[in-house]
Every structure is written in C-alpha cells, then in structure tokens.
Amino acid sequence: MRLLVLGGTEFVGRAVVEEGVARGWDVTVFNRGTRGAVEGVETLRGDRTAPGGLDALRTGEWDVVLDTWSWAPVAVRDAAELLATRAASYVYVSSRSVYEYAIPVGADESAPVVEGSADDDQYHDRAKDYARVKAGGELAAVRAFGDRALLARAGLILGPYENIGRLPWWLNRVARGGEVLAPGPAELKLQFIDARDLAAWSLDAAARQVGGAFNLTGPIGHTTTRELLETLVRVTGADARLRWVDPDPILAAGVQPWQDLPVWVPPGDLYEFLHRTNVDKALGEGLTCRPVEETVADTWAWLRSVGGEAPQRADRAPVGLDPKVEAALLSGAA
Missing domain, CATH: 3.40.50.720 (NAD(P)-binding Rossmann-like Domain)
Known part of the structure; x- marks a missing residue:
C-alpha cells in the first residue's frame, strides 16, 4: 500500500x-x-x-x-x-x-x-x-x-508524542511525588484513544475503502479517573499519594476542568459530551483499544527519552494546575 x-x-x-x-x-x-x-x-x-x-x-x-x-x-x-x-x-x-x-x-x-x-x-x-x-x-x-x-x-487522544500536554503534565506531576490532588469522583468513567490505535484503525479502514463519519475514541468506561491516576503512580514508581477531592471545592477555587486538570471534567453536560461517546459504529468496523497501562507506560518512556519536556503546540495554551492552587486545595481537604 x-x-x-x-x-x-x-x-x-x-x-x-x-x-x-x-x-x-x-x-x-x-x-x-x-x-x-x-x-x-x-x-x-x-x-x-x-x-x-x-x-x-x-x-x-x-x-x-x-x-x-x-x-x-x-x-x-x-x-x-x-x-x-x-x-x-x-x-x-x-x-x-x-x-x-x-x-x-x-x-x-x-x-x-x-x-x-x-x-x-x-x-x-x-x-x-x-x-x-x-x-x-x-x-x-x-x-x-x-x-x-x-x-x-x-475524542480525547493520548499517547507518545503528545504535543497538547495532558498526559505528560499528569506524568510529571505524579513523578514529583508527595500529595497529589486527585479530582473526584474517583470512579468517573473516562474515554480516550491512544494515537497509535487511531492510526491503526484509520489505515485498516481506509485500506478496505471504508468511508463516512466515525466517532473514534475508546468505549465508554475504557478507564476511570481512579484507574488512570493509580496507573500513573505505578508506572512512574513515584512516592505519590493521591488525595481525592470532590468537584465542588475544586470548582469553587476557580480551577478550569480539562485545562487546569487535564482529562478531568466533573459530572454534567460537558462530561456527557466528552466521556460518554457512542462508538458502536467504529467498534463494528474493528476498532480495538489498548489497555490504559500500556498508553501510560509508553508515554512515560517517551517523555523520559526527551528529558521530561513534551513539545507544545503553538496554538494550544499549556495545561496544568498551579502548584499554589493545588496546595491550597489539599490544605482545605485535610
């Protein structure tokens, strides 16, 4: 081909x-x-x-x-x-x-x-x-x-070479260790697709002359906030302790979901839009998604290979939570 x-x-x-x-x-x-x-x-x-x-x-x-x-x-x-x-x-x-x-x-x-x-x-x-x-x-x-x-x-795309900064920010934050703000609810279901799975499916489908529109992300519940963050701790091997905090105080502190705390949005319309996507059509055309641990581990390996600093797209604002805001929220959650 x-x-x-x-x-x-x-x-x-x-x-x-x-x-x-x-x-x-x-x-x-x-x-x-x-x-x-x-x-x-x-x-x-x-x-x-x-x-x-x-x-x-x-x-x-x-x-x-x-x-x-x-x-x-x-x-x-x-x-x-x-x-x-x-x-x-x-x-x-x-x-x-x-x-x-x-x-x-x-x-x-x-x-x-x-x-x-x-x-x-x-x-x-x-x-x-x-x-x-x-x-x-x-x-x-x-x-x-x-x-x-x-x-x-x-939908949400993660994996090696990410130039938006979402998973790299979380990896670097967890790698620093200490108490880490973990935005609840812990069991909130998340959807994402590894860029490599997007690539494989797209080439497979195109080679078969498949056309039309397809929602392309992982199945609903591909992972949860808890599984994702605990996987980050395990993969980095950091001395990090997750401190779960309910959405209300996080939002009251002016934290912007998705931007300040990448991937995370609290329950509501935006969550439904981002993390409850119907992907039946793509699954019917052979979409498969690797486990979250593989995405996290491979992204961590790549991130370390480039010195811990991921490239940043010029048209996207850097993501991540101000350490002072995180400290204040953790102090209030004590």
Missing part, C-alpha cells in the same frame, strides 16, 4: 507514519520540514498555506492519504481536490467537537454538526473556531472524495 501523510512529524501524524512503516507500506510525508522526519519514508516539501505550496504533490499516486489539518479548511480543500483523481481514500482526522453542543447522550454520527465551509480561509481563535474549521475540513474532504472520504471524529 502507498500512504501519503500530510504532516507526519507530530503526535497523530507521526503515529500514522510509524504504523505505516511498521506494516511495510510505502510511506510519503508532505510537510514544511521544520521538524525531524521518521526514518524509512519519502519526504516531500511544501507549505500548504503558501501560493504554489502544493507543487510537490502534483505528481504521484497513493492508496491512502491521511490529513490531520486543524486550521483554515481551504488547505484541506486544495489538497483534497489536487489528489482526488490520484488517491483511492482520503482520511481526515476530525474531532467530536464538530457536533452541536450539547448532543444527547448516546447520539451517533447522525447528530447535528456545527456550520462550516470548505471554502473558509480564516482561523483566528481556537476556542471559537476549532469546531467550525474541523467541520469545514470534513466538507472539503467529502466534496473532493465523496464516499471515499473517511472522517475520523476523534
């Missing part, structure tokens, strides 16, 4: 490239060349936001193209239109953020999606624009590839 990854050097894109190489596929990456490439791939250079930036893609044929673009949809439009007659399948890594908030619990991929446009050339503010541009990217992929477009509406 011939695989073209638009990007291919960071997080999900890198996981896809490594999966393709491991399968023995012929892998090509297209990017600006600002970061190190994976060994064993062909590299094409270009800036898809610049005039003539796609020139390196004007020749060549591929079985699968995978695109993780998260900015103005016109970049997806232009790439997909250029490749439509020379590629069999186009995988666009989208997001569950495209759904109108809040969708009913249990809603599937037919739930309403926010308004977007394939011809949108603007991206100003991630907090306001992310859902819109991902929706526009989906429309661009479908416009060019029709039912050959596979829309991977990912």
Whole structure:
C-alpha cells in the first residue's frame, strides 16, 4: 500500500507514519520540514498555506492519504481536490467537537454538526473556531472524495508524542511525588484513544475503502479517573499519594476542568459530551483499544527519552494546575 501523510512529524501524524512503516507500506510525508522526519519514508516539501505550496504533490499516486489539518479548511480543500483523481481514500482526522453542543447522550454520527465551509480561509481563535474549521475540513474532504472520504471524529487522544500536554503534565506531576490532588469522583468513567490505535484503525479502514463519519475514541468506561491516576503512580514508581477531592471545592477555587486538570471534567453536560461517546459504529468496523497501562507506560518512556519536556503546540495554551492552587486545595481537604 502507498500512504501519503500530510504532516507526519507530530503526535497523530507521526503515529500514522510509524504504523505505516511498521506494516511495510510505502510511506510519503508532505510537510514544511521544520521538524525531524521518521526514518524509512519519502519526504516531500511544501507549505500548504503558501501560493504554489502544493507543487510537490502534483505528481504521484497513493492508496491512502491521511490529513490531520486543524486550521483554515481551504488547505484541506486544495489538497483534497489536487489528489482526488490520484488517491483511492482520503482520511481526515476530525474531532467530536464538530457536533452541536450539547448532543444527547448516546447520539451517533447522525447528530447535528456545527456550520462550516470548505471554502473558509480564516482561523483566528481556537476556542471559537476549532469546531467550525474541523467541520469545514470534513466538507472539503467529502466534496473532493465523496464516499471515499473517511472522517475520523476523534475524542480525547493520548499517547507518545503528545504535543497538547495532558498526559505528560499528569506524568510529571505524579513523578514529583508527595500529595497529589486527585479530582473526584474517583470512579468517573473516562474515554480516550491512544494515537497509535487511531492510526491503526484509520489505515485498516481506509485500506478496505471504508468511508463516512466515525466517532473514534475508546468505549465508554475504557478507564476511570481512579484507574488512570493509580496507573500513573505505578508506572512512574513515584512516592505519590493521591488525595481525592470532590468537584465542588475544586470548582469553587476557580480551577478550569480539562485545562487546569487535564482529562478531568466533573459530572454534567460537558462530561456527557466528552466521556460518554457512542462508538458502536467504529467498534463494528474493528476498532480495538489498548489497555490504559500500556498508553501510560509508553508515554512515560517517551517523555523520559526527551528529558521530561513534551513539545507544545503553538496554538494550544499549556495545561496544568498551579502548584499554589493545588496546595491550597489539599490544605482545605485535610
């Protein structure tokens, strides 16, 4: 199989490239060349936001193209239109953020999606624009590839090479040891997908010419807050003691769920949206998810290999709880 990854050097894109190489596929990456490439791939250079930036893609044929673009949809439009007659399948890594908030619990991929446009050339503010541009990217992929477009509406993504900082922050915090604020409820069910499982499923499905939209995250209850945090302690081997604190005092202290305490949101509409996703369709197409311990252990091994400092996406604010706020909450919970 011939695989073209638009990007291919960071997080999900890198996981896809490594999966393709491991399968023995012929892998090509297209990017600006600002970061190190994976060994064993062909590299094409270009800036898809610049005039003539796609020139390196004007020749060549591929079985699968995978695109993780998260900015103005016109970049997806232009790439997909250029490749439509020379590629069999186009995988666009989208997001569950495209759904109108809040969708009913249990809603599937037919739930309403926010308004977007394939011809949108603007991206100003991630907090306001992310859902819109991902929706526009989906429309661009479908416009060019029709039912050959596979829309991977990912939920929370974790794993090695993470450049958002969620799991790396927790790993580093637990590794420092001492009392660690553990946000309750402890048995709250969580959903996430390891980037490597997302990559494997996407390539499998595209190779079978599967198209359409799929919610792509782990099954409901793939893990719990307790299991995740206890796994962090076990994997790091740290002298860390989890102190469970109810949501009310955490919220009263001004702590922002998801941002200040990554992964965690208290019970409510946002929790239902993020951690109670219907993934029946993807499971029916063969999605499998590795145990949480494997994701945590492999991410910890990678994080140590880069000196404990994970790369940070320029369009995302760093995550994590202010140590002074954590200390104050732990003191109040004594």
